[in-house]
Amino acid sequence: MDAKTGANIKIAKLTLGDKSWSFPIYDGTVGPSVMDVSKLYAETGIFTYDPGFTSTGSCESKITYIDGDAGVLLYRGYPIEDLAEHGDFLETCYLLLYGELPTAAQKENFDDRVTHHTMGHEQMMRFFQGFRRDAHPMAVMTGCVGALSAFYHDSTDITDPTQRMVASIRMIAKSPTLAAMAYKYSIGQPFVYPKNDLDYASNFLRMCFAVPCEEYKPNPVLARAMDRIFTLHADHEQNASTSTVRLAGSTGANPFACIAAGIACLWGPAHGGANEAALKMLGEIGSVDRIPEYVKRAKDPNDSFRLMGFGHRVYKHYDPRAKIMQKTCHEVLNELGVNDPLLDVALELERIALHDDYFIEKRLYPNVDFYSGITLRAMGFPTAMFTVLFAVARTVGWIAQWKEMIEDPHQKLGRPRQLYTGSPRREYQPISRRK
Numbered sequence: 097m098d099a100k101t102g103a104n105i106k107i108a109k110l111t112l113g114d115k116s117w118s119f120p121i122y123d124g125t126v127g128p129s130v131m132d133v134s135k136l137y138a139e140t141g142i143f144t145y146d147p148g149f150t151s152t153g154s155c156e157s158k159i160t161y162i163d164g165d166a167g168v169l170l171y172r173g174y175p176i177e178d179l180a181e182h183g184d185f186l187e188t189c190y191l192l193l194y195g196e197l198p199t200a201a202q203k204e205n206f207d208d209r210v211t212h213h214t215m216g217h218e219q220m221m222r223f224f225q226g227f228r229r230d231a232h233p234m235a236v237m238t239g240c241v242g243a244l245s246a247f248y249h250d251s252t253d254i255t256d257p258t259q260r261m262v263a264s265i266r267m268i269a270k271s272p273t274l275a276a277m278a279y280k281y282s283i284g285q286p287f288v289y290p291k292n293d294l295d296y297a298s299n300f301l302r303m304c305f306a307v308p309c310e311e312y313k314p315n316p317v318l319a320r321a322m323d324r325i326f327t328l329h330a331d332h333e334q335n336a337s338t339s340t341v342r343l344a345g346s347t348g349a350n351p352f353a354c355i356a357a358g359i360a361c362l363w364g365p366a367h368g369g370a371n372e373a374a375l376k377m378l379g380e381i382g383s384v385d386r387i388p389e390y391v392k393r394a395k396d397p398n399d400s401f402r403l404m405g406f407g408h409r410v411y412k413h414y415d416p417r418a419k420i421m422q423k424t425c426h427e428v429l430n431e432l433g434v435n436d437p438l439l440d441v442a443l444e445l446e447r448i449a450l451h452d453d454y455f456i457e458k459r460l461y462p463n464v465d466f467y468s469g470i471t472l473r474a475m476g477f478p479t480a481m482f483t484v485l486f487a488v489a490r491t492v493g494w495i496a497q498w499k500e501m502i503e504d505p506h507q508k509l510g511r512p513r514q515l516y517t518g519s520p521r522r523e524y525q526p527i528s529r530r531k
C-alpha cells in the first residue's frame with residue numbers, strides 16, 4: 097500500500113492507563129512496515145525516544161532499498177551487483193535521478209550533459225589559493241561545494257524543476273573536478289582541466305594523475321575499477337549524511353549548501369571516514385601474526401578499539417558492496433602488479449573474524465570500506481583522499497534524495513524533539529550571591 101493513500105489500513109494500538117489510541121501502519125513495497133506516529137504528540141502529549149534513529153523511518157522513498165539481514169542493496173529495484181557488473185556510473189546516476197534505466201539515446205544525452213558541466217568556474221581556481229596546502233581535502237571539498245552556491249545563482253531556486261535538475265547535473269559533473277583540484281593543490285601540482293572525450297571515471301583519473309609535461313593514457317582496468325567504486329557508493333538510503341542533506345534541504349536551503357552539509361557529515365570515521373581508518377588500522381597491524389592481538393582488543397569491552405571496516409548499522413550480513421570491492425581490489429592489484437602485504441593482512445583478518453564467535457554473534461561482517469582503502473592506495477590515492485572519493489560518488493545519491501524530498505508534497509521542516517533531563521526552571525542569582 098502507498099503510505100499516503102490510506103488504503104488497507106492496519107492499526108497499532110497504544111494504551112496508557114485507561115486511555116488508548118490508534119496509529120496507522122503502512123506497508124512498503126518490500127521491507128518492514130512503519131507505524132505513523134506523526135500525530136502521537138498531538139494526541140498523547142508524549143514523544144518517541146529513539147537515539148540514533150535505529151527504529152525511525154524519517155521519510156517515504158522510492159530510491160534505494162537495503163535488506164541488511166539478507167545483504168541486499170537495490171537502487172530503484174536493481175541489485176547493486178548487476179549495476180556494478182553490467183552498467184556504468186553515469187547510468188546509475190540517471191537511474192537514481194529519474195527512476196528508470198536510460199535508453200541508449202537518453203544515456204548519450206545524459207552523458208553529454210554531465211560531461212559539458214565538468215569544468216569549474218575559473219574564479220574557483222583562485223578560491224583554492226586561500227587554503228593551506230596541508231588542509232585535509234575533505235575540508236577543501238566541504239568549503240568548495242558550499243561555495244558553488246556563490247557561483248551558480250541561476251540554479252539555486254529550489255521551486256523551479258529545471259533549476260533543480262541543472263543544479264543536480266552541475267554537482268554530479270563538478271564534484272570530481274573539485275576533488276581532483278583539492279588533490280592537485282595538496283601536492284603542489286597544476287590543476288588539470290577536464291577532457292570531454294573521456295568517460296567520467298577516466299576523466300577523473302586524468303584530472304588527478306596527469307601532469308602537463310607528459311601524455312596521460314587512462315588505464316581501462318583502473319578506470320573500470322574507479323567507475324565501479326563510484327557505483328557502489330552512489331546511494332545508501334537514509335544514512336547519516338543523506339539524512340543530513342534531507343534535514344538541511346527541509347529548511348529550503350539551496351542544493352549546493354545541502355550537499356556541503358552532507359559532505360561534512362560524511363567526514364566522520366564512523367561513516368565515510370572508515371575507509372581511511374580501515375587502511376590505517378591494517379597498516380598498524382602490519383603483519384598477519386599480529387592479527388590475534390588486534391582481534392582480542394576489538395573484543396575487549398574495556399578497550400575502545402574497533403575493527404575498522406567491520407560492522408554496519410544496517411547490514412547484519414556480508415555487505416554486498418564488500419564482495420564486489422574485494423574482487424575489484426584483486427583486479428587492480430593484478431593489473432598494477434602490486435603485491436601489497438596489507439591485502440594479506442585484510443584477507444586473514446576477514447577469515448579470522450568470520451569464524452570468531454564474537455563477530456558471528458554480533459553479526460559483524462566486512463563492510464564496503466574494508467577493501468576500498470587497499471584498492472585506492474594501489475591506484476595512487478593518498479589516504480586523505482579516500483573520503484573525498486566517497487563524497488564524489490555519493491553526490492548523486494544525496495541529490496536524488498534531496499530532489500525526492502523537495503518534490504514530495506508531504507515534505508515538512510525536519511525538527512526532532514528530545515527527552516529533557518536538565519534542570520527544571522530555577523531562579524536567576526546575581527553573581528554576588530552565587531556560591
Ligand code: CMC
Pocket residue numbers: 332335365366367368370394395401402403404405406407408409410458460463464465
Ligand atoms: N569492531 C568490534 N566490535 C564492534 C564493531 C567493530 N567494528 N562494530 C560494532 N561492534 C560491537 C560493539 O562494540 C557493540 O558491542 P556491545 O553490544 O557488546 O556493546 C556491538 O557490536 C554493536 O555495536 P554498535 O556500535 O551498537 O552498532 P552500530 O550499529 O551503532 O554501529 C558502526 C555501526 C558502523 C558504527 C560500527 O559497526 C563501527 O564502528 N564500525 C567500524 C567503523 C566502520 O567500519 N564504519 C563504516 C560503516 S560502512 C560505510 C558507511 O556506510 O558509511
